[in-house]
Amino acid sequence: MNAAKHSVAVIGLGSMGMGAARSCIRAGLNTYGVDINAEALQSLSSAGAAGVAADCAEFTAELDSVLLLVVNAEQCRRILFDNGLAENMLPGTAVMVSATMSADDAKDIAGRLAERQLIALDAPVSGGAAKADKGEMTVMASGPEEAFDKLAPVLDAIAVSVYRIGSEIGMGATVKIIHQLLAGVHIAVGAEAMAMAAKAGIPLDMMYEVVTNAAGNSWMFENRMKHVVDGDYSPKSMVDIFVKDMGLVTDVAQSLNFPIHLGSTAYQMFTSASNEGHGKEDDSAVIKIFKGLNLPEKS
Protein backbone atom coordinates (compact mmCIF):
# COMPACT_ATOMS: atom_id res chain seq x y z
CA MET A 1 0.00 0.00 0.00
CA ASN A 2 1.18 3.45 -0.97
CA ALA A 3 0.99 5.65 2.12
CA ALA A 4 0.53 8.78 0.01
CA LYS A 5 -2.58 7.36 -1.59
CA HIS A 6 -6.04 8.28 -0.34
CA SER A 7 -7.72 5.22 1.17
CA VAL A 8 -11.49 4.97 0.87
CA ALA A 9 -13.98 2.30 1.84
CA VAL A 10 -17.12 2.17 -0.27
CA ILE A 11 -19.88 0.62 1.85
CA GLY A 12 -22.83 -0.75 -0.11
CA LEU A 13 -21.94 -2.28 -3.47
CA GLY A 14 -25.33 -2.01 -5.16
CA SER A 15 -25.60 -0.52 -8.63
CA MET A 16 -24.48 2.94 -7.50
CA GLY A 17 -21.90 1.80 -4.95
CA MET A 18 -20.25 -0.66 -7.32
CA GLY A 19 -19.91 2.04 -9.95
CA ALA A 20 -18.50 4.49 -7.42
CA ALA A 21 -16.01 1.92 -6.10
CA ARG A 22 -14.82 1.03 -9.61
CA SER A 23 -14.43 4.74 -10.34
CA CYS A 24 -12.30 5.15 -7.21
CA ILE A 25 -10.06 2.27 -8.30
CA ARG A 26 -9.76 3.78 -11.78
CA ALA A 27 -8.78 7.11 -10.25
CA GLY A 28 -5.91 5.39 -8.42
CA LEU A 29 -7.40 5.48 -4.92
CA ASN A 30 -6.65 2.75 -2.44
CA THR A 31 -10.16 1.33 -2.53
CA TYR A 32 -11.87 -1.06 -0.14
CA GLY A 33 -15.31 -2.56 -0.79
CA VAL A 34 -17.82 -3.60 1.85
CA ASP A 35 -21.06 -5.51 1.29
CA ILE A 36 -22.81 -8.64 2.54
CA ASN A 37 -23.11 -9.85 -1.06
CA ALA A 38 -20.13 -12.18 -1.72
CA GLU A 39 -20.58 -11.95 -5.49
CA ALA A 40 -20.27 -8.15 -5.41
CA LEU A 41 -17.13 -8.44 -3.25
CA GLN A 42 -15.57 -10.92 -5.68
CA SER A 43 -16.40 -8.66 -8.61
CA LEU A 44 -14.80 -5.60 -6.98
CA SER A 45 -11.78 -7.62 -5.91
CA SER A 46 -11.19 -8.64 -9.53
CA ALA A 47 -11.49 -4.99 -10.51
CA GLY A 48 -8.47 -4.16 -8.34
CA ALA A 49 -9.79 -3.36 -4.87
CA ALA A 50 -7.18 -3.12 -2.09
CA GLY A 51 -9.48 -5.27 0.01
CA VAL A 52 -13.07 -6.48 0.25
CA ALA A 53 -15.01 -7.76 3.25
CA ALA A 54 -18.46 -8.08 4.80
CA ASP A 55 -17.46 -5.41 7.31
CA CYS A 56 -14.75 -2.77 7.69
CA ALA A 57 -13.03 -4.21 10.74
CA GLU A 58 -9.73 -5.26 9.14
CA PHE A 59 -9.00 -1.94 7.38
CA THR A 60 -10.84 0.69 9.44
CA ALA A 61 -7.65 2.18 10.85
CA GLU A 62 -6.16 2.73 7.39
CA LEU A 63 -9.03 4.80 6.02
CA ASP A 64 -8.96 8.45 5.02
CA SER A 65 -12.62 8.31 4.15
CA VAL A 66 -15.78 6.23 3.98
CA LEU A 67 -18.45 6.49 1.28
CA LEU A 68 -21.82 5.22 2.49
CA LEU A 69 -24.00 4.23 -0.48
CA VAL A 70 -26.70 2.29 1.33
CA VAL A 71 -30.49 2.50 1.19
CA ASN A 72 -31.50 4.74 4.07
CA ALA A 73 -30.59 6.50 7.33
CA GLU A 74 -31.30 3.39 9.39
CA GLN A 75 -28.69 1.37 7.48
CA CYS A 76 -26.19 4.22 7.84
CA ARG A 77 -26.72 4.29 11.61
CA ARG A 78 -26.46 0.52 11.95
CA ILE A 79 -23.18 0.38 10.01
CA LEU A 80 -21.62 3.40 11.69
CA PHE A 81 -22.76 3.09 15.28
CA ASP A 82 -24.09 -0.44 15.97
CA ASN A 83 -21.39 -2.31 14.07
CA GLY A 84 -18.48 -0.40 15.61
CA LEU A 85 -17.21 1.40 12.52
CA ALA A 86 -17.32 4.94 13.92
CA GLU A 87 -15.74 3.71 17.13
CA ASN A 88 -12.68 2.39 15.31
CA MET A 89 -12.04 5.07 12.70
CA LEU A 90 -9.15 7.43 13.29
CA PRO A 91 -10.12 10.97 14.33
CA GLY A 92 -10.36 13.20 11.27
CA THR A 93 -11.61 10.48 8.94
CA ALA A 94 -14.30 11.82 6.60
CA VAL A 95 -17.65 10.09 6.06
CA MET A 96 -19.63 10.86 2.92
CA VAL A 97 -23.24 10.02 3.72
CA SER A 98 -25.00 9.41 0.40
CA ALA A 99 -28.23 7.61 1.28
CA THR A 100 -31.47 9.49 0.60
CA MET A 101 -32.70 10.70 4.01
CA SER A 102 -34.26 13.64 5.82
CA ALA A 103 -32.24 16.64 6.95
CA ASP A 104 -32.98 15.64 10.55
CA ASP A 105 -31.43 12.20 10.01
CA ALA A 106 -28.41 13.73 8.26
CA LYS A 107 -27.90 16.10 11.19
CA ASP A 108 -28.28 13.31 13.73
CA ILE A 109 -25.68 11.15 11.98
CA ALA A 110 -23.26 14.05 11.48
CA GLY A 111 -23.67 15.02 15.14
CA ARG A 112 -22.86 11.52 16.37
CA LEU A 113 -19.82 11.38 14.05
CA ALA A 114 -18.62 14.75 15.37
CA GLU A 115 -18.65 13.37 18.91
CA ARG A 116 -15.85 11.06 17.75
CA GLN A 117 -13.97 13.78 15.81
CA LEU A 118 -15.16 12.30 12.52
CA ILE A 119 -16.09 14.66 9.66
CA ALA A 120 -19.41 14.26 7.86
CA LEU A 121 -20.47 15.35 4.37
CA ASP A 122 -24.22 15.29 3.69
CA ALA A 123 -23.93 14.17 0.09
CA PRO A 124 -26.82 12.46 -1.70
CA VAL A 125 -26.14 11.40 -5.27
CA SER A 126 -28.12 10.92 -8.46
CA GLY A 127 -27.42 9.69 -11.95
CA GLY A 128 -28.24 5.99 -12.10
CA ALA A 129 -26.02 2.93 -12.46
CA ALA A 130 -24.63 3.76 -15.91
CA LYS A 131 -23.34 7.16 -14.83
CA ALA A 132 -22.03 5.79 -11.52
CA ASP A 133 -20.01 3.25 -13.48
CA LYS A 134 -18.39 6.00 -15.56
CA GLY A 135 -17.57 8.17 -12.54
CA GLU A 136 -20.17 10.67 -13.70
CA MET A 137 -22.56 10.88 -10.76
CA THR A 138 -24.14 14.12 -9.61
CA VAL A 139 -23.51 14.95 -5.95
CA MET A 140 -25.62 17.52 -4.07
CA ALA A 141 -23.62 18.15 -0.93
CA SER A 142 -23.56 20.30 2.16
CA GLY A 143 -21.11 20.40 5.04
CA PRO A 144 -18.02 22.15 6.34
CA GLU A 145 -15.15 23.15 4.06
CA GLU A 146 -12.87 20.51 5.62
CA ALA A 147 -15.28 17.73 4.62
CA PHE A 148 -15.21 18.85 0.98
CA ASP A 149 -11.40 19.13 1.17
CA LYS A 150 -10.84 15.76 2.78
CA LEU A 151 -13.23 14.03 0.35
CA ALA A 152 -11.94 15.83 -2.76
CA PRO A 153 -10.15 12.74 -4.16
CA VAL A 154 -13.34 10.68 -3.81
CA LEU A 155 -15.60 13.40 -5.25
CA ASP A 156 -13.21 13.85 -8.18
CA ALA A 157 -13.25 10.10 -8.82
CA ILE A 158 -17.01 9.48 -8.76
CA ALA A 159 -18.73 12.70 -9.84
CA VAL A 160 -18.95 14.91 -12.88
CA SER A 161 -20.88 17.59 -10.96
CA VAL A 162 -20.56 18.41 -7.27
CA TYR A 163 -23.12 20.99 -6.15
CA ARG A 164 -22.11 22.78 -2.95
CA ILE A 165 -25.51 23.56 -1.52
CA GLY A 166 -24.16 25.14 1.64
CA SER A 167 -22.17 24.58 4.79
CA GLU A 168 -25.05 23.33 6.92
CA ILE A 169 -25.52 19.56 7.20
CA GLY A 170 -29.05 18.67 6.03
CA MET A 171 -29.22 21.01 3.03
CA GLY A 172 -27.86 18.34 0.67
CA ALA A 173 -30.40 15.85 2.02
CA THR A 174 -33.23 18.34 1.51
CA VAL A 175 -32.24 19.15 -2.07
CA LYS A 176 -32.26 15.43 -2.86
CA ILE A 177 -35.68 14.99 -1.20
CA ILE A 178 -37.13 17.88 -3.24
CA HIS A 179 -35.56 16.41 -6.37
CA GLN A 180 -37.32 13.13 -5.59
CA LEU A 181 -40.63 14.99 -5.21
CA LEU A 182 -40.24 16.13 -8.81
CA ALA A 183 -39.05 12.76 -10.08
CA GLY A 184 -41.89 10.89 -8.38
CA VAL A 185 -44.62 13.25 -9.59
CA HIS A 186 -43.19 13.13 -13.11
CA ILE A 187 -43.38 9.33 -13.20
CA ALA A 188 -46.89 9.30 -11.72
CA VAL A 189 -48.27 11.95 -14.09
CA GLY A 190 -46.58 10.20 -17.01
CA ALA A 191 -48.54 7.11 -16.03
CA GLU A 192 -51.75 9.12 -15.58
CA ALA A 193 -51.37 10.68 -19.04
CA MET A 194 -50.53 7.41 -20.80
CA ALA A 195 -53.44 5.68 -19.04
CA MET A 196 -55.80 8.45 -20.17
CA ALA A 197 -54.47 8.10 -23.73
CA ALA A 198 -55.12 4.34 -23.60
CA LYS A 199 -58.67 4.98 -22.37
CA ALA A 200 -59.22 7.46 -25.23
CA GLY A 201 -57.96 5.00 -27.84
CA ILE A 202 -54.76 6.91 -28.67
CA PRO A 203 -51.92 4.56 -29.73
CA LEU A 204 -49.40 4.82 -26.89
CA ASP A 205 -46.34 4.79 -29.13
CA MET A 206 -47.79 7.84 -30.92
CA MET A 207 -48.59 9.58 -27.61
CA TYR A 208 -45.02 8.87 -26.44
CA GLU A 209 -43.51 10.26 -29.61
CA VAL A 210 -45.56 13.46 -29.53
CA VAL A 211 -44.81 14.18 -25.86
CA THR A 212 -41.10 13.44 -26.06
CA ASN A 213 -40.85 15.96 -28.90
CA ALA A 214 -42.89 18.66 -27.22
CA ALA A 215 -43.05 20.90 -24.15
CA GLY A 216 -44.88 18.24 -22.09
CA ASN A 217 -41.75 16.12 -21.84
CA SER A 218 -39.80 15.29 -18.70
CA TRP A 219 -36.67 13.24 -18.14
CA MET A 220 -38.75 10.66 -16.27
CA PHE A 221 -41.53 10.59 -18.90
CA GLU A 222 -39.01 9.87 -21.63
CA ASN A 223 -37.17 7.24 -19.59
CA ARG A 224 -40.02 5.44 -17.81
CA MET A 225 -42.98 5.65 -20.21
CA LYS A 226 -40.85 3.80 -22.78
CA HIS A 227 -41.30 0.80 -20.45
CA VAL A 228 -45.09 1.24 -20.69
CA VAL A 229 -44.95 1.48 -24.50
CA ASP A 230 -42.89 -1.73 -24.50
CA GLY A 231 -45.06 -3.40 -21.85
CA ASP A 232 -41.86 -4.19 -19.95
CA TYR A 233 -42.14 -3.82 -16.18
CA SER A 234 -38.95 -5.68 -15.25
CA PRO A 235 -37.53 -3.46 -12.51
CA LYS A 236 -34.87 -0.91 -13.42
CA SER A 237 -35.98 0.94 -10.28
CA MET A 238 -38.88 -0.45 -8.26
CA VAL A 239 -42.25 1.03 -7.28
CA ASP A 240 -41.30 0.43 -3.63
CA ILE A 241 -38.28 2.75 -3.94
CA PHE A 242 -40.69 5.58 -4.70
CA VAL A 243 -43.05 4.49 -1.93
CA LYS A 244 -40.03 4.93 0.36
CA ASP A 245 -38.83 8.19 -1.24
CA MET A 246 -42.27 9.82 -1.41
CA GLY A 247 -42.74 8.80 2.21
CA LEU A 248 -39.53 10.68 3.03
CA VAL A 249 -40.72 13.66 0.99
CA THR A 250 -43.90 13.61 3.07
CA ASP A 251 -41.94 13.42 6.35
CA VAL A 252 -39.78 16.38 5.36
CA ALA A 253 -42.78 18.44 4.20
CA GLN A 254 -44.46 17.63 7.51
CA SER A 255 -41.44 18.76 9.52
CA LEU A 256 -41.39 21.99 7.47
CA ASN A 257 -45.17 22.33 8.03
CA PHE A 258 -45.45 22.76 4.27
CA PRO A 259 -48.25 21.56 1.94
CA ILE A 260 -47.34 19.35 -1.01
CA HIS A 261 -50.53 18.99 -3.04
CA LEU A 262 -49.05 17.02 -5.93
CA GLY A 263 -46.40 15.17 -3.94
CA SER A 264 -48.97 13.72 -1.55
CA THR A 265 -51.19 12.64 -4.44
CA ALA A 266 -48.30 10.90 -6.20
CA TYR A 267 -47.36 9.21 -2.92
CA GLN A 268 -50.84 7.69 -2.70
CA MET A 269 -50.57 6.51 -6.32
CA PHE A 270 -47.28 4.66 -5.68
CA THR A 271 -48.67 3.27 -2.43
CA SER A 272 -51.77 2.02 -4.29
CA ALA A 273 -49.56 0.30 -6.87
CA SER A 274 -47.53 -1.37 -4.12
CA ASN A 275 -50.67 -2.33 -2.19
CA GLU A 276 -52.03 -3.97 -5.35
CA GLY A 277 -48.94 -6.20 -5.56
CA HIS A 278 -46.74 -4.23 -7.96
CA GLY A 279 -44.13 -3.04 -5.44
CA LYS A 280 -41.29 -5.09 -6.90
CA GLU A 281 -42.03 -4.14 -10.53
CA ASP A 282 -40.51 -1.20 -12.38
CA ASP A 283 -41.80 2.11 -11.01
CA SER A 284 -43.60 2.74 -14.33
CA ALA A 285 -46.00 -0.01 -13.13
CA VAL A 286 -47.73 2.74 -11.14
CA ILE A 287 -49.86 2.91 -14.33
CA LYS A 288 -51.49 -0.36 -13.24
CA ILE A 289 -53.62 1.49 -10.66
CA PHE A 290 -55.71 2.61 -13.66
CA LYS A 291 -58.10 -0.22 -14.57
CA GLY A 292 -59.97 -1.41 -17.64
CA LEU A 293 -57.25 -0.42 -20.09
CA ASN A 294 -55.63 -2.25 -22.95
CA LEU A 295 -52.00 -1.53 -22.16
CA PRO A 296 -49.21 -2.84 -24.40
CA GLU A 297 -47.81 -6.23 -23.40
CA LYS A 298 -44.22 -7.35 -23.85
CA SER A 299 -43.89 -9.26 -27.11
Added chain:
Amino acid sequence: MNAAKHSVAVIGLGSMGMGAARSCIRAGLNTYGVDINAEALQSLSSAGAAGVAADCAEFTAELDSVLLLVVNAEQCRRILFDNGLAENMLPGTAVMVSATMSADDAKDIAGRLAERQLIALDAPVSGGAAKADKGEMTVMASGPEEAFDKLAPVLDAIAVSVYRIGSEIGMGATVKIIHQLLAGVHIAVGAEAMAMAAKAGIPLDMMYEVVTNAAGNSWMFENRMKHVVDGDYSPKSMVDIFVKDMGLVTDVAQSLNFPIHLGSTAYQMFTSASNEGHGKEDDSAVIKIFKGLNLPEKS
Protein backbone atom coordinates in the same frame (compact mmCIF):
# COMPACT_ATOMS: atom_id res chain seq x y z
CA MET B 1 -52.26 36.67 -57.83
CA ASN B 2 -50.84 33.44 -59.19
CA ALA B 3 -53.75 31.01 -59.77
CA ALA B 4 -51.47 27.97 -59.31
CA LYS B 5 -50.48 29.08 -55.83
CA HIS B 6 -52.16 27.64 -52.75
CA SER B 7 -54.21 30.34 -51.06
CA VAL B 8 -54.56 30.20 -47.29
CA ALA B 9 -56.19 32.48 -44.76
CA VAL B 10 -54.64 32.44 -41.30
CA ILE B 11 -57.30 33.48 -38.82
CA GLY B 12 -55.99 34.67 -35.48
CA LEU B 13 -52.70 36.57 -35.61
CA GLY B 14 -51.57 36.07 -32.03
CA SER B 15 -48.04 34.87 -31.33
CA MET B 16 -48.62 31.47 -32.93
CA GLY B 17 -50.82 32.67 -35.80
CA MET B 18 -48.49 35.49 -36.76
CA GLY B 19 -45.56 33.08 -36.92
CA ALA B 20 -47.59 30.60 -38.97
CA ALA B 21 -48.73 33.32 -41.38
CA ARG B 22 -45.19 34.61 -41.87
CA SER B 23 -44.02 31.04 -42.48
CA CYS B 24 -46.73 30.62 -45.15
CA ILE B 25 -45.58 33.81 -46.87
CA ARG B 26 -41.96 32.64 -46.73
CA ALA B 27 -42.97 29.31 -48.27
CA GLY B 28 -44.49 31.18 -51.24
CA LEU B 29 -48.15 30.63 -50.37
CA ASN B 30 -50.76 33.22 -51.27
CA THR B 31 -51.36 34.24 -47.66
CA TYR B 32 -54.23 36.22 -46.15
CA GLY B 33 -54.29 37.36 -42.55
CA VAL B 34 -57.39 37.90 -40.43
CA ASP B 35 -57.57 39.47 -36.99
CA ILE B 36 -59.37 42.28 -35.19
CA ASN B 37 -56.01 43.74 -34.16
CA ALA B 38 -55.13 46.42 -36.74
CA GLU B 39 -51.47 46.47 -35.69
CA ALA B 40 -51.11 42.74 -36.37
CA LEU B 41 -52.75 43.20 -39.78
CA GLN B 42 -50.37 46.03 -40.67
CA SER B 43 -47.38 43.94 -39.59
CA LEU B 44 -48.43 40.95 -41.70
CA SER B 45 -49.20 43.20 -44.65
CA SER B 46 -45.65 44.58 -44.53
CA ALA B 47 -44.37 41.02 -44.42
CA GLY B 48 -45.93 40.34 -47.81
CA ALA B 49 -49.47 39.10 -47.20
CA ALA B 50 -51.77 38.92 -50.25
CA GLY B 51 -54.40 40.62 -48.14
CA VAL B 52 -55.36 41.40 -44.57
CA ALA B 53 -58.73 42.20 -43.03
CA ALA B 54 -60.84 42.04 -39.89
CA ASP B 55 -62.89 39.29 -41.53
CA CYS B 56 -62.54 36.94 -44.52
CA ALA B 57 -65.42 38.30 -46.60
CA GLU B 58 -63.41 39.84 -49.45
CA PHE B 59 -61.25 36.78 -50.19
CA THR B 60 -63.30 33.81 -48.98
CA ALA B 61 -64.04 32.55 -52.48
CA GLU B 62 -60.34 32.46 -53.42
CA LEU B 63 -59.24 30.23 -50.57
CA ASP B 64 -57.89 26.69 -50.82
CA SER B 65 -57.61 26.50 -47.06
CA VAL B 66 -58.17 28.20 -43.75
CA LEU B 67 -55.92 27.88 -40.70
CA LEU B 68 -57.77 28.66 -37.47
CA LEU B 69 -55.32 29.66 -34.73
CA VAL B 70 -57.74 31.11 -32.21
CA VAL B 71 -58.18 30.49 -28.49
CA ASN B 72 -60.95 27.93 -28.20
CA ALA B 73 -63.82 26.02 -29.81
CA GLU B 74 -66.28 28.82 -29.17
CA GLN B 75 -64.19 31.29 -31.20
CA CYS B 76 -63.85 28.71 -33.99
CA ARG B 77 -67.63 28.26 -34.14
CA ARG B 78 -68.30 31.99 -34.08
CA ILE B 79 -65.89 32.67 -36.95
CA LEU B 80 -66.96 29.71 -39.06
CA PHE B 81 -70.71 29.59 -38.52
CA ASP B 82 -71.96 32.86 -37.00
CA ASN B 83 -69.87 35.21 -39.14
CA GLY B 84 -70.70 33.49 -42.45
CA LEU B 85 -67.28 32.11 -43.32
CA ALA B 86 -68.31 28.46 -43.81
CA GLU B 87 -71.35 29.58 -45.78
CA ASN B 88 -69.21 31.40 -48.34
CA MET B 89 -66.27 29.05 -48.79
CA LEU B 90 -66.13 26.98 -51.95
CA PRO B 91 -66.96 23.28 -51.52
CA GLY B 92 -63.74 21.31 -50.99
CA THR B 93 -61.95 24.04 -49.08
CA ALA B 94 -59.94 22.62 -46.17
CA VAL B 95 -60.12 23.99 -42.63
CA MET B 96 -57.27 23.29 -40.22
CA VAL B 97 -58.73 23.63 -36.73
CA SER B 98 -55.81 24.33 -34.39
CA ALA B 99 -57.38 25.68 -31.21
CA THR B 100 -57.05 23.51 -28.10
CA MET B 101 -60.48 21.89 -27.58
CA SER B 102 -62.19 18.66 -26.61
CA ALA B 103 -62.66 15.80 -29.09
CA ASP B 104 -66.42 16.41 -28.88
CA ASP B 105 -66.00 20.02 -29.99
CA ALA B 106 -63.63 19.00 -32.79
CA LYS B 107 -66.20 16.45 -34.03
CA ASP B 108 -69.03 18.96 -33.81
CA ILE B 109 -67.12 21.55 -35.85
CA ALA B 110 -65.95 19.01 -38.44
CA GLY B 111 -69.51 17.68 -38.77
CA ARG B 112 -70.94 21.12 -39.42
CA LEU B 113 -68.19 21.81 -41.99
CA ALA B 114 -68.94 18.50 -43.72
CA GLU B 115 -72.58 19.55 -44.17
CA ARG B 116 -71.20 22.26 -46.48
CA GLN B 117 -68.73 19.94 -48.27
CA LEU B 118 -65.85 21.54 -46.39
CA ILE B 119 -62.95 19.36 -45.22
CA ALA B 120 -61.73 19.51 -41.61
CA LEU B 121 -58.38 18.62 -40.09
CA ASP B 122 -58.32 18.31 -36.29
CA ALA B 123 -54.85 19.76 -35.84
CA PRO B 124 -53.72 21.29 -32.54
CA VAL B 125 -50.21 22.73 -32.50
CA SER B 126 -47.44 23.25 -29.98
CA GLY B 127 -44.04 24.85 -29.94
CA GLY B 128 -44.42 28.43 -28.76
CA ALA B 129 -44.00 31.73 -30.57
CA ALA B 130 -40.31 31.35 -31.45
CA LYS B 131 -40.83 28.03 -33.22
CA ALA B 132 -43.99 29.27 -34.93
CA ASP B 133 -42.01 32.16 -36.33
CA LYS B 134 -39.44 29.79 -37.84
CA GLY B 135 -42.04 27.48 -39.38
CA GLU B 136 -41.08 24.81 -36.86
CA MET B 137 -44.32 24.11 -35.03
CA THR B 138 -45.35 20.62 -33.97
CA VAL B 139 -48.77 19.55 -35.30
CA MET B 140 -50.70 16.62 -33.80
CA ALA B 141 -53.39 15.95 -36.36
CA SER B 142 -56.21 13.56 -37.13
CA GLY B 143 -58.63 13.49 -40.03
CA PRO B 144 -59.23 12.00 -43.47
CA GLU B 145 -56.43 11.52 -45.99
CA GLU B 146 -57.86 14.25 -48.23
CA ALA B 147 -57.55 16.81 -45.42
CA PHE B 148 -53.85 16.04 -45.00
CA ASP B 149 -53.39 16.18 -48.80
CA LYS B 150 -55.23 19.43 -49.27
CA LEU B 151 -53.39 21.09 -46.36
CA ALA B 152 -49.95 19.72 -47.28
CA PRO B 153 -48.61 23.10 -48.50
CA VAL B 154 -49.67 24.74 -45.23
CA LEU B 155 -48.35 21.91 -43.04
CA ASP B 156 -45.04 22.00 -44.93
CA ALA B 157 -44.80 25.75 -44.41
CA ILE B 158 -45.52 25.94 -40.68
CA ALA B 159 -44.42 22.64 -39.11
CA VAL B 160 -41.24 20.69 -38.59
CA SER B 161 -43.16 17.65 -37.28
CA VAL B 162 -46.63 16.56 -38.30
CA TYR B 163 -47.89 13.63 -36.23
CA ARG B 164 -50.69 11.72 -37.93
CA ILE B 165 -52.56 10.43 -34.91
CA GLY B 166 -55.31 8.72 -36.92
CA SER B 167 -58.13 9.26 -39.37
CA GLU B 168 -60.80 9.99 -36.78
CA ILE B 169 -61.54 13.64 -36.00
CA GLY B 170 -61.03 14.22 -32.25
CA MET B 171 -57.88 12.15 -31.80
CA GLY B 172 -55.63 15.14 -32.47
CA ALA B 173 -57.61 17.21 -29.98
CA THR B 174 -57.32 14.47 -27.34
CA VAL B 175 -53.55 14.09 -27.78
CA LYS B 176 -53.18 17.85 -27.28
CA ILE B 177 -55.38 17.77 -24.17
CA ILE B 178 -53.31 14.93 -22.66
CA HIS B 179 -50.15 16.85 -23.54
CA GLN B 180 -51.54 19.84 -21.64
CA LEU B 181 -52.25 17.60 -18.62
CA LEU B 182 -48.52 16.83 -18.51
CA ALA B 183 -47.45 20.41 -19.17
CA GLY B 184 -49.78 21.79 -16.48
CA VAL B 185 -48.75 19.29 -13.81
CA HIS B 186 -45.09 19.87 -14.63
CA ILE B 187 -45.44 23.63 -14.07
CA ALA B 188 -47.46 23.15 -10.88
CA VAL B 189 -45.06 20.59 -9.37
CA GLY B 190 -42.12 22.75 -10.38
CA ALA B 191 -43.71 25.54 -8.34
CA GLU B 192 -44.45 23.15 -5.44
CA ALA B 193 -40.83 21.96 -5.37
CA MET B 194 -39.32 25.45 -5.62
CA ALA B 195 -41.68 26.70 -2.90
CA MET B 196 -40.66 23.81 -0.63
CA ALA B 197 -37.00 24.62 -1.33
CA ALA B 198 -37.63 28.25 -0.36
CA LYS B 199 -39.33 27.13 2.86
CA ALA B 200 -36.35 24.88 3.65
CA GLY B 201 -33.85 27.70 3.08
CA ILE B 202 -32.32 26.23 -0.08
CA PRO B 203 -31.07 28.94 -2.49
CA LEU B 204 -33.46 28.70 -5.46
CA ASP B 205 -30.77 29.25 -8.09
CA MET B 206 -28.91 26.25 -6.65
CA MET B 207 -32.10 24.12 -6.57
CA TYR B 208 -32.76 25.10 -10.20
CA GLU B 209 -29.26 24.18 -11.29
CA VAL B 210 -29.32 20.78 -9.58
CA VAL B 211 -32.72 19.81 -10.98
CA THR B 212 -32.03 20.95 -14.52
CA ASN B 213 -28.92 18.75 -14.53
CA ALA B 214 -30.60 15.70 -13.04
CA ALA B 215 -33.39 13.18 -13.60
CA GLY B 216 -35.99 15.41 -11.92
CA ASN B 217 -35.97 17.84 -14.83
CA SER B 218 -38.84 18.59 -17.21
CA TRP B 219 -39.11 20.90 -20.19
CA MET B 220 -41.55 23.06 -18.21
CA PHE B 221 -39.42 23.08 -15.04
CA GLU B 222 -36.42 24.31 -16.99
CA ASN B 223 -38.42 26.92 -18.91
CA ARG B 224 -40.80 28.23 -16.25
CA MET B 225 -38.89 27.93 -12.96
CA LYS B 226 -36.24 30.24 -14.45
CA HIS B 227 -38.90 32.94 -14.14
CA VAL B 228 -39.22 32.12 -10.41
CA VAL B 229 -35.43 32.25 -9.95
CA ASP B 230 -35.44 35.64 -11.69
CA GLY B 231 -38.58 36.82 -9.84
CA ASP B 232 -40.02 37.79 -13.23
CA TYR B 233 -43.71 37.03 -13.62
CA SER B 234 -44.32 39.14 -16.72
CA PRO B 235 -46.55 36.84 -18.77
CA LYS B 236 -44.97 34.67 -21.46
CA SER B 237 -48.03 32.44 -21.07
CA MET B 238 -50.64 33.36 -18.45
CA VAL B 239 -51.95 31.44 -15.44
CA ASP B 240 -55.46 31.81 -16.93
CA ILE B 241 -54.43 29.86 -20.04
CA PHE B 242 -53.76 26.87 -17.80
CA VAL B 243 -56.97 27.44 -15.86
CA LYS B 244 -58.69 27.10 -19.26
CA ASP B 245 -56.59 24.16 -20.45
CA MET B 246 -56.78 22.19 -17.20
CA GLY B 247 -60.54 22.83 -17.26
CA LEU B 248 -60.61 21.24 -20.72
CA VAL B 249 -58.49 18.34 -19.47
CA THR B 250 -61.04 17.86 -16.70
CA ASP B 251 -63.97 17.98 -19.17
CA VAL B 252 -62.35 15.36 -21.39
CA ALA B 253 -61.47 13.10 -18.44
CA GLN B 254 -65.07 13.42 -17.27
CA SER B 255 -66.45 12.46 -20.68
CA LEU B 256 -64.08 9.43 -20.67
CA ASN B 257 -65.18 8.63 -17.09
CA PHE B 258 -61.50 8.54 -16.22
CA PRO B 259 -59.78 9.63 -12.98
CA ILE B 260 -56.96 12.19 -13.15
CA HIS B 261 -55.51 12.39 -9.65
CA LEU B 262 -52.66 14.74 -10.43
CA GLY B 263 -54.38 16.68 -13.21
CA SER B 264 -57.30 17.63 -10.96
CA THR B 265 -54.93 18.72 -8.19
CA ALA B 266 -52.92 20.91 -10.57
CA TYR B 267 -56.19 22.39 -11.89
CA GLN B 268 -57.11 23.51 -8.37
CA MET B 269 -53.64 25.02 -7.92
CA PHE B 270 -53.93 27.15 -11.10
CA THR B 271 -57.50 28.09 -10.15
CA SER B 272 -56.30 29.17 -6.69
CA ALA B 273 -53.61 31.34 -8.26
CA SER B 274 -56.15 32.97 -10.57
CA ASN B 275 -58.65 33.40 -7.73
CA GLU B 276 -55.94 35.17 -5.72
CA GLY B 277 -55.48 37.71 -8.51
CA HIS B 278 -52.56 36.23 -10.45
CA GLY B 279 -54.50 35.09 -13.55
CA LYS B 280 -52.83 37.55 -15.91
CA GLU B 281 -49.30 36.86 -14.64
CA ASP B 282 -46.92 34.28 -16.07
CA ASP B 283 -48.12 30.74 -15.35
CA SER B 284 -45.09 30.23 -13.08
CA ALA B 285 -46.92 32.58 -10.68
CA VAL B 286 -48.85 29.49 -9.56
CA ILE B 287 -46.04 29.39 -6.95
CA LYS B 288 -47.73 32.37 -5.24
CA ILE B 289 -50.39 30.08 -3.76
CA PHE B 290 -47.67 29.01 -1.31
CA LYS B 291 -47.45 31.63 1.45
CA GLY B 292 -44.88 32.88 3.91
CA LEU B 293 -41.93 32.43 1.57
CA ASN B 294 -39.03 34.66 0.63
CA LEU B 295 -39.17 34.27 -3.14
CA PRO B 296 -36.66 36.07 -5.38
CA GLU B 297 -37.78 39.47 -6.63
CA LYS B 298 -36.90 41.00 -9.97
CA SER B 299 -33.86 43.22 -9.63
